[in-house]
Amino acid sequence: MAAPLTLLLIVAVTIRAALYRSSLADLISERVEVVSPLTAWKRVVEGLALLDLGVSPYSGDVFHETPLIIYLFHFLVDYAEITFMLADVITAVALYLTVKEYNKQVFRKQKYALEADRYPLDCLELIRSPKEMFYIPLKVAMFYLLNPFTILSCVAKSTCGLNNAVLSLFILSTVKGNVLLSAIFLSLATYQSIYPLTLCASALLYLMQRQYIPVNFRRASFWWFIVQYAFILSVPDLTPNIGLFWYFFAEMFEHFRLFFLCVFQINVFFYTIPLSIKLKEHPVFLIFMQLAVISIFKSYPTVGDIALYMAFLPVWSHLHRCE
C-alpha cells in the first residue's frame, strides 16, 4: 500500500504546486468561503509585520492567531507554501494510518462477534470483508488530498490546514491508544480554536474502552478550563462566511445579542453529551460526528473544516452500499 499512497501524495503535491504558481492563488486567498478572520494568511503576515514594527499584534483587532503560529512562521515565512503542503501530507498520512488501525480493530471485534453468533441473519450483508476494507485507507487519504475544498484551503494558505493536521494526529494517537500524545494533540487543537474541546469526551470514551474500562457516566467528574477565547466566543467580526453567525448577528437587536450568542455557542457544545451516551460503543464514529457538528455550527467555519470530516466518509461506506 505504500506505493499507491506515495503516488497519491505526489499527485496531490503537484496539483497544489501548480496552483501556487498560477494567478488563481491571490484570488483564492481572498475568498471569504476559504479564509476567515481567524485563519487568513494575510492576517498572519500582518501580525508578523506589526511585530517587526514593534507593536504587539494583539493590540489591534486584525490578528487572531495563537502565539505559537507567530513563532512558527517567524522562521518559516519564506517557506510558507511548503509548510502548508507538508501539513496536508501529514494529515493524509495520519488519516491513512488511523483508518488502517481502526479497520484492524473493527475486523477483530467483528470476528469475535461472528464467532459468538451475535449478529442476526439478515444483517450479514453489512458485515465488512477484508477485501473491501483493503482499499479504504487509501480512499480516505484520496478523499482528503484530492478534495477541492482541501486544495483551495491549501492554496489560500489558510491555517485551517495546520489545524486539520493537528486534529488528524490527535485522532491517530487516540486510535493507536497513546494517551500522552492524544492529550498533547488535543490540547494543541483546542489552543488554536476552542471547539475541539468537545472531542475530549469521545477520546476518553475510546481510550477507556480500549483498556476495557466500562464507562459509567455517573461516577466520573470532569473539570475543564474555560479559557476565554473572546474573539471566537463573542463573534465581533461580521465578515460574511459560510457559517450561521454573521448575518444573524448583523441584523440582531442589541438587547438580545448576548442571549442569542449564548444560544448559538451552546448549540455547538451541548451535542457532546447526548451523542456520547448514544454512541458510546462507536467512539470513532462519535469523533466523526463531533467534527461534523463543529464544522457546521462553529462561529467562523471555512471549507477546510468541511474537508476534514468529509475525508472520513469512506470508512463507513459499507453502510451506504446501493445495489
Next chain:
Amino acid sequence: MAVHGCSYSALLLIICSVSVFIVTDSQDTTLSGGHHAAAIEDNPQAATEAAGKTSEEPAVEERSWEATEVEEATLHEAAADKQDTPAPETEAPSPVPQPKDDFQEELVIRPLHSGDIYASFQFRTLWETDFMSGNKVSHYRLFPKSLGQVISKFSVRELHISFTQGYWRTMQWGQPFQPAPPGAELWVWFQDSVTDVDGTWKELTNVLSGIFCASLNFIDSTNTVQPSASFKPLGIGNVTDHRFLRYATLPREIVCTENLTPWKKLLPCGSKAGLTVLLKSEKLFHSSFHSQAVHIRPVCQDWQCKTTSWELRQTLNVVFDLHTSGQGKREWSLFKMFSRTLTEACPLASSSKIYIDITDDPQGELFELSPATPLLSQAMVLGDRRTFSVYDLTQPVTFGTVRSLNPLIRWKSSEGDMLRPLLHAERYVAGYGLQTGEIHTLMYNNHPYRSFPVLLLDTVPWYLRLYIHTLTVTSKGKDNKPSYIHYQPSKDRLRPHLLEMLVQLPPNSVTEVTVQFERALLKWTEYTPDPNHGFYVGSSVISSLVPSIVAMDTNITMDRPLFSSFFPCKEESSFFVRVYTEPLLVNLPTPDFSMPYNVICLTCTVVAVGYGSLYNLLTRSFQIEEPSPGLAKRLANIIRRMRGVPPL
C-alpha cells in the same frame, strides 16, 4: 398737628435726597472732567463725543470713562503709525504700560489669481491672568466668560477648534493663513495636573458642543487619537508628553448660522461694532470656503518670558467665488462681499485694521484700489515678503466724509502669476468592489532643489481595517523608506487606526503613500440612516517646516500683524506649514435592512433542522411491529378467539 408733622418730615426727606444727588453729581463731573482734559488736548473730536456723553445718566458716564482710557493707548499707537509708515514693526516696543487685557482685530483681503477673493478675519484677546491658580477668576472684561470657565474647569493648556465648510484648494488659492480640514476639528493639550484625560476630554467635548451649537458630542473614543509628533503645542510650554494631547475630527459636521452666532457672541463687541458687522451669514455661507476657528493658548508677554498671558484668537477665513458671489466681474468691494460697509472700529479694540494684499501689483497696473490710503506695511508671512495697504479704522479720517469705509478693488488686466505653493497634497481611494480598497496619498514638493521632511498623520476609522504590511512609500518610482513610523492598530468599536510617518520629500517630486484596507460589515444599528451615502474618513494632516525664500521673523514680541504671528517661528530659514487633504467617502457593504425577520427565521430554521435531526437520531428507538391484518382476518380472529381456537 399730624399733618404738619408729615409735611415737615417729607420736606426734610426731599432736602436730603437732593443734597445726595448734588454731591454725587459733583464727584462724577470732577472725575470725568480730569480725564476729559487730557483727551481734549489730543483729539477734539473725542472730547466732543465724551462731553456729549457726560450730559447723560451716570451709568453711561461709567462706560465713557472706560472708553477714554483705551483711546489714550490707541492714540499713542496711531501717532506712532503716522510717523513711520513703511515698516511699523521696526519701531521699539511702546513705553506705555500694557493694559491687563487687550483686544485687536484685523481683516486681511487677498485677491487670488483665479479671480476669487480671500478674506481672513482675526480677533485676538490677550489677558494677563492665571486660570490655573487656586483663586477663581470671576471678573471678565474682554475675555469671554464661557471660555475662561472651560479653561479653568478642564485644566486646558491649549485648545484649537475649527469649523469648516468646503475644501481649501491649495493649487489655485495658495496657502491659507490658518489651515483647517473640512468639518469640525478639535485638538486640546491638557495640563499635566489632569489625572483622567479621557474623562475630561469627554466632558470638554460635550461642553464645547453646547457653547458652539455643534454636534461635537459625536466625538468619542472611536474617532479620538493621541498623535505623537504632529501636533506640538503652539503656545509656550515644554511638556511634550503626548498622553495629554487629544485630537479628533468630525468630517461630516456641517457649519451654518447656528455655529456662527455663538462664535460671534464670544467677541467683546459682539456683532455691533467694528469688523464683526461684516459677518452676516447670508453672504458668508454663500462662498466656496468658510472656516471659523477658536484658538486658545498661553503666550509670552516679553522676550524673556517672565510673564505669560492667555491669548484667545478667533479667526474666520472665507473665499468668495468670482462667479457665484462676484457675478463674473473682477471687481470686489466690502459691500459686494459682505453686503455691509464699515462705519466705526470696535471701541474696545486697541487696534483695528484692514490689510489689502498688493504684492502682486506694486506699480498699480494690475488692479486699482480705492479709496487710496497712505499707509503701507510689509510682513513676512508664509515664506514670502508681502506688501499690504493698510486702513486703520481707529482713525476717523479713514472713513472720510461719507463716514463709511468700502474699499474697492477693480482689475484692469488679468495677467500675473501666482507663487506656486511649495507643499500640497491629495488623497483618494482606489480599488473596486465592497470588500477591499486602497488609500493613496500624494504629496507634492514643488521646491526646485531643496528636499524637506514632512510628518504625515492618518486617522482611519476601525471599520476600514488597514493592513500595514501593504504600506508602500514611493518617490519618483523608487522606494522611500520613512525614518519614523508610529502605528497604533485599531480595536473594533473602540479606537481608530493611527499612522504617523516622517517622510523625506525629494525636490520637485511626487511622493505616493499607499495602504490597503478591508471593509467591515457593521451591525445594522451602527449604520447611519443613509448608509449608501458612505462613511467619511477624516483628512490626513501633513505638517512640515518648509524652506522659505526670505528670512522669517523670529522675534515673538514685536508688534506684528496678527496674521503673521499665528504660527511660532523658531528659525529664519523655514516656516511652518500644515496641509490637510480631502476627506474620503467610502462605501461599506450593507446588509439587507428590510429583512431582519427573514434572516433570523432562516438561520433559526437551519439550527432547528440540525437540532431536530440529531434529536431524532439520538432518541428514536425502533420497535418491531407486526403488520396489522386486514379486516376480514381480524373478524375471523375474533370469532376464533370466541371459539377458543388459536388465531391465524
